[in-house]
Amino acid sequence: MKAILFGPFGNIYGRDKRSPFVTEGYVDINPSDAQELGVNDGDYVWIDADPEDRPFRGWQKDKKNYAFARLLCRARYYPGTPRGVTRMWFNMYGATPGSQQGQQERKDGLAKNPRTNYQAMFRSGSHQSATRGWLKPTWMTDSLVRKGMFGQEMGKGFAADIHCPTGAPRESFIKITKAEPGGIGDEPLWRPTKLGIRPRNESDAMKRYLAGDFINKK
Template identity: 80%
Template sequence: MRDLTDQIAVLFGPFGDIYRRDRRSPWVGEGYVDINPDDARELGIDDGDYVWIDSDPSDRPFRGWQKDRKNAAFSRLLCRARYYPGTPRGVTRMWFNMYGATPGSHEGHTTRPDGLARNPRTGYQAMFRSGSHQSATRGWLKPTWMTDSLVRKGLFGQEIGKGFLPDVHCPTGAPRESIVRITRAEPGGLEGKGRWRPVELGLRPRYESEAMRRYLAGGFIDAGTGKEG
């Protein structure tokens, strides 16, 4: 389990913290949400900040959470927001195959001195401090249950329609979409102070250093020889 978690953490880099200098991080890598920089800035969210992601409070993260604060604490989605200009405005994206928080991983994250989101009894390692991508979605309905009168979201965005639509496999969209509210929770810098380190290093969109801009423009390659410049 732990080896596989390492692979997932590395795969979804490249801005993990292998030494875990920030004890808020659940592991050397972590689950995150891609967001358009313009949308994020309108919401007061800087690249790398931690954010809360909430959906319909009537049944998410689960029905009756208002009276069950203990389980709500590990179920509400908390993750980093990462600027991604390729994300259309009004849309965010989160990868689905990252290990969600559990009661045990949340216990580990809140009680261990190093802050690892690891179950103290089973060793299960989460990649979220709390919640997961499923915190904002409802359960599946089989495509065969989607009648011509079923109201459902469109393939992208917030359009509402009804009936069959290719690649829409459940009422909330394709494959797991939901309308959400995103609010800033904590600054992205170490221990919640200042900006996220990749931002300070000039490696992130809207904060590119001179070297990064040169790299993006192909300035490190000699067009005539194909060798590094």
């Protein structure tokens, strides 16, 4: 599942102690947008939304909780993302005070709570650090007429995933700031980028592969 959702760019052997897990939360960004921001493929970035209430109300006076609530993640080049738009999976386990403590204290760098073993996929923050959940009052009335999930059937009242509060996170305006280079130690580039297997940084071998040159033609 992790390979399907997050790609074959994990930290299986734990060489990068900054990575919170064998894989981690990330944001897809158009390469041109990232380059204008000085962000290389695989760099860590801060993602900040409306300071009025994100990542939570009153964060300006609560630096302790702000430290684990502010969103920090890798940025991945994705040419399929329109310019001016980023994308992040919403179902990746967010950071907590305990997971951040584990990430800072453990020799392997895993963001795992030392008391509960909860494992986060972010060093700090989560998708919800930048988004809000909205409740639609008209979807909370038992008398509301609504369509069925499949077909053209009409019904009334509660139906799972149709007639219920919609708390799923949606869109948000954000600001992206480079936090750290993607590489380990003195190496500035994230390893997949350095290997030439990522967009805008393709090696000659990758370009040949994309062009179909590895296929025998008769």
